[in-house]
Amino acid sequence: MLVTIYTAEFGIASYIENGVRSAKAKHKMALFQPLTLLELEVFHKPGRGLHRISEAKCYFPYRQIPFDVGKSSIALFLSEILGKVLKEEEANFPLYDFLEESFQFLDGAQGNYENFHIQFLWNLASFLGFAPGSTVELIDQLKQSQFSGVNVIDAKLLSDLVMANYGESFLISRAQRKECLSGLLYFYRLHIESFGELRSWEILQEVMA
Numbered sequence: 001m002l003v004t005i006y007t008a009e010f011g012i013a014s015y016i017e018n019g020v021r022s023a024k025a026k027h028k029m030a031l032f033q034p035l036t037l038l039e040l041e042v043f044h045k046p047g048r049g050l051h052r053i054s055e056a057k058c059y060f061p062y063r064q065i066p067f068d069v070g071k072s073s074i075a076l077f078l079s080e081i082l083g084k085v086l087k088e089e090e091a092n093f094p095l096y097d098f099l100e101e102s103f104q105f106l107d108g109a110q111g112n113y114e115n116f117h118i119q120f121l122w123n124l125a126s127f128l129g130f131a132p133g134s135t136v137e138l139i140d141q142l143k144q145s146q147f148s149g150v151n152v153i154d155a156k157l158l159s160d161l162v163m164a165n166y167g168e169s170f171l172i173s174r175a176q177r178k179e180c181l182s183g184l185l186y187f188y189r190l191h192i193e194s195f196g197e198l199r200s201w202e203i204l205q206e207v208m209a
Contacts, residue, residue: 001029001032002014002016002050003032004083005040006096007040008093008096009091010044010090011089014051015052031057031058036062037059037060038056038058039057040053040055040056063108064109065103074106074113074116075103076203077200077201078117078121080200081121084192085128085188094127102120102166105166106166112168113166114177115170115172118177118180119166121184122162123162128192135158135162138183142183142187145186147183149179149182149183150183161180177208178205185198
């Protein structure tokens with residue numbers, strides 16, 4: 001199996017793992033599910049496209065994400081986005097810490113996580129180098145690029161939402177949430193040429209309804 005992992009020390013890296021489907025496999029398939037937090041010992045040689053894993057274990061087993069359909073849908077959606085935007089093959093410890101802390105929050109949240117993915121995408125943009133200075137600036141960029149849904153986005157509501165901390169109670173309708181998310185995804189497409197379409201978005205919309 002070929003597995004792509006975002007690492008603290010090497011950035012994005014690809015590893016080859018043999019025999020994971022075998023009953024005697026050293027490392028089971030479950031270790032390599034999307035967004036699993038792993039502690040790794042690896043054979044990593046600069047300049048090589050594929051590396052090998054010596055030891056792997058999960059250091060933070062999720063208790064809710066695999067079993068809560070809302071959280072698992074958000075995780076699948078964000079995993080697909082991260083697969084599109086994480087490209088650097090070098091250490092970025094602040095980004096790694098942000099990802100780790102964010103998904104640990106999502107797993108443990110007892111409620112008020114419906115807006116987590118919107119806040120996550122807003123914060124992620126700053127680590128990727130194209131964060132807007134404000135939601136007004138974001139909306140101006142959407143207008144200049146002729147995004148058709150820009151006129152229905154409430155700039156004040158979006159600003160209050162993305163400035164709030166994870167887990168804060170926030171009054172927002174399903175339609176408003178969808179409008180804000182659509183604008184953010186279009187903004188990502190403006191800045192990442194290969195972003196493309198998201199297969200998991202429709203699933204997320206159905207679940208969050």
